[in-house]
Amino acid sequence: MVGIxxxxxxxxxxxxxxxxxxxxxxxxxxxxARVTQLLTGFAMSAACCAIFNASTVAxxxxxxxxxxxxxxxxxxxxxxxxxxxxxxxxxxFRGALLYIAIKRMGIAKGCYLSAACFGIxxxxxxxxxxxxxxxxxxxxxTAVAGLMFAFSYGKTNSLYFPIGLHFGWNFVNxxxxxxxxxxxxxxxRLTDVHPQGSLSILIFLFQALALxxxxxxxxxxxxxxxxxxxxx
Numbered sequence: 290m291v292g293i294x295x296x297x298x299x300x301x302x303x304x305x306x307x308x309x310x311x312x313x314x315x316x317x318x319x320x321x322a323r324v325t326q327l328l329t330g331f332a333m334s335a336a337c338c339a340i341f342n343a344s345t346v347a348x349x350x351x352x353x354x355x356x357x358x359x360x361x362x363x364x365x366x367x368x369x370x371x372x373x374x375x376x377x378x379x380x381x382f383r384g385a386l387l388y389i390a391i392k393r394m395g396i397a398k399g400c401y402l403s404a405a406c407f408g409i410x411x412x413x414x415x416x417x418x419x420x421x422x423x424x425x426x427x428x429x430x431t432a433v434a435g436l437m438f439a440f441s442y443g444k445t446n447s448l449y450f451p452i453g454l455h456f457g458w459n460f461v462n463x464x465x466x467x468x469x470x471x472x473x474x475x476x477x478r479l480t481d482v483h484p485q486g487s488l489s490i491l492i493f494l495f496q497a498l499a500l501x502x503x504x505x506x507x508x509x510x511x512x513x514x515x516x517x518x519x520x521x
Contacts, residue, residue: 293376300385307389315384316447323449329507330441330453331460337500338461342468344492349484353466353476367464367471375456382407382435383442383451391443400439407435430497434458437501444508454504 297312304310316323346352382403390399408428417423438451463469467477484492 290373293373293380296377296380296384300380303385304388308392310388314388314446316442316445316449319449323445323447326445326447326450327453330450330455330504331457333503333507334454334457334500335461337503338458339465341492341496341499342462342466344495345484346478346482348488349482351482352479354479356467356473356475356477359473359475364464364475367474368460370471371459371463372456375452375459378407378410379438379448379452379455382410383438383448387439387442396440396443400436400443403439404432404436407438408432433497433501437504440508441504444511454500458500 300315301312304312304314308314342353387399387403390402393399394402408431411427411431412418412424415427417427434455438455441451441454442448444450459469463471463474465475467474483489
């Protein structure tokens with residue numbers, strides 16, 4: 290929590306020094322529309338992640354089992370860890386720096402830059418640097434997700450929608466399906482068999498594109514807020 294508070298202070302300082310703005314331009318004040326965007330993003334992302342994880346076992350005679358050793362305090366601790374990690378990344382990649390990039394470069398270039406930085410960041414956070422195949426795979430997945438999060442901020446002028454999208458996927462993937470640095474959580478695989486061939490490619494494409502395409506469709510029905518920058 291100290292890290293997030295520090296990020297907010299640094300974000301305020303950067304915004305004030307560069308743009309003479311305060312944190313309000315990040316759309317942090319809750320409103321009915323923003324809370325709806327948060328919940329919508331969470332529901333969309335959670336559903337897509339659940340379908341993705343189910344598809345990884347449905348065709349290979351595998352299954353998930355409930356982890357009987359998990360406890361309610363453990364789930365709460367894991368959920369809080371995931372939320373903090375999401376807020377930390379959103380404030381870095383979709384916070385003050387993205388706002389400034391959009392103002393100086395336009396929404397498209399600013400969002401592409403943010404997405405590229407988000408993808409490169411995950412090379413290091415997932416210890417993939419030096420493994421070209423893994424680096425390409427991680428960059429595609431995370432950069433596409435980063436682009437989705439960035440445009441979600443640029444279109445809504447608020448962090449609520451990207452936080453909902455980001456938290457929904459990470460919560461389901463890490464806390465429910467135990468894919469991540471926290472180890473076994475609510476559900477664990479009976480075996481570690483993975484789909485192969487064309488089926489593996491289809492599942493990868495779903496993981497990379499299903500939620501972004503759904504998000505683009507939703508954003509197309511949200512009236513643009515031009516207080517950040519006009520698209521270029």
